[in-house]
Amino acid sequence: MPADDTVPSPYREIARSEWARLAADMDQPLTEPEVVQLRGLGDRLDITEVREVYLPLSRLLSLYASATKNLGADTAAFLQEPDTTTPFVVGVAGSVAVGKSTIARLLRELMSRWPGTPRVELVTTDGFLFPNAELERRGLMERKGFPESYDRRALVRFLTEVKSGATEVRAPFYSHMRYDIVPDASVVVRRPDVVIVEGLNVLQPPPSPNDVAVSDLFDFSVYVDADTDHIARWFTDRFLALKAGAFANPTSYFNVFAHLSDDEAVETAMRYWNDINMPNLVENVLPTRHRATLVLQKDARHSVDRVLLRKL
Secondary structure, eight states, rough: OOTTSOOOEEEEEEEEHHHHHHTTOOOOOOOOHHHHHHHOTOOOOOOHHIIIHHHHHHHHHHHHHHHHHHHHHHHHTTTOOOOOOOOEEEEEETTTTTSSSHHHHHHHHHTSTTTTTHHHHHEEEEBOOOOOHHHHHHHOGGGBBGGGGGGHHHHHHHHHHHHHHHOOOOOOEEETTTEEEEEEEEEEESSSEEEEETTTTTOOSSSTTTOOGGGGGEEEEEEEEHHHHHHHHHHHHHHHHHHHHHHSTTTTTTTGGTTTHHHHHHHHHHHHHIIIIIIHHIIIIIIGGGGOOOEEHHHHHHHTTEEEEEEE
C-alpha cells in the first residue's frame, strides 16, 4: 500500500479514530465474556476494539449484503424471473497468527445481529487442505499451508454451489487437534444470508487465465495486515501458549512439543516460522493484499490502527 499521498490509490485510508466515530450511534451487541470466548490465543481483542473497529465493519458488510440482495431482486424483476438471490460471500485473508480466525468468528457474531443478515455461516479453508496421507504422497507435508497443499478445485466447487443457490452444500471438516481432515465429517451450509470464508490463500489469483479464482466468488474481501516482525512474535507467543494448553493433550498431533522447555519451544517456533510460514507469507499471502476490498492494518499491540477501504 503506497504511503505517499501523491501516489494515486484505489483505497480510502481511514485512521482508527475516524473509523471509530462511525460506531458512535451503534449499540454494542456483545459482552466482555462473549468477546473473550471469541478471542484466539495471543489475540488482545477487547470490548473497545470490538466497538471501535469491528462493529462499524460488521455494519458496512451488512449494508453491502443488503444492497447486493436488492440488486439481485431488481435484476430478477428486470429479467422477469423469480428472485433467486444467493448468499453474500465474504473472504477473510492474512498470515498465520495475524488474528484472521478471531476476526472471522467475530464478524459472524456481529453480522448476525443486524436485521438484514440474521443467518451467517463460517467456513475455513483448512477443510480444503489435502489429507495428510495425500500430502505425504505428494511430498508436501513440509509445505502445508502453501497454495499447492489445498484442493483448490474442491473449494471452487463448494463456493460455486453456494453462489448458485444450492439448498445444502457440504465442506470437509478439519481438526486442529488431529492436524488432519476428519473422514465422514463435514460443515453444512444451508442457504444463509452470509457465508464467511477464512483462510491464508483465499485471495490467490487463478493458476491459469482459464481457471476461476476463489476470490471471483466473493462479494467482499478483508485482508488482515501487520508488520512481519510483529506477526513472527505473535506466532512464537501463540506456540508457547499452545505448548502449555492444547499441545499437552495426549491426543494432539503436536503433543511431542509439550515437554519442550520454553527456550526449546521458542527455537522450534522460529524454525517453523522461518522455514514455512514466513516464506509462504512473503511469496503467496502478502502479494494478494491489494486484491482485498478492505485492509485492516494492525500495530505492534495486535490492535487495528487504520482501515483501507477500496473506492467504489
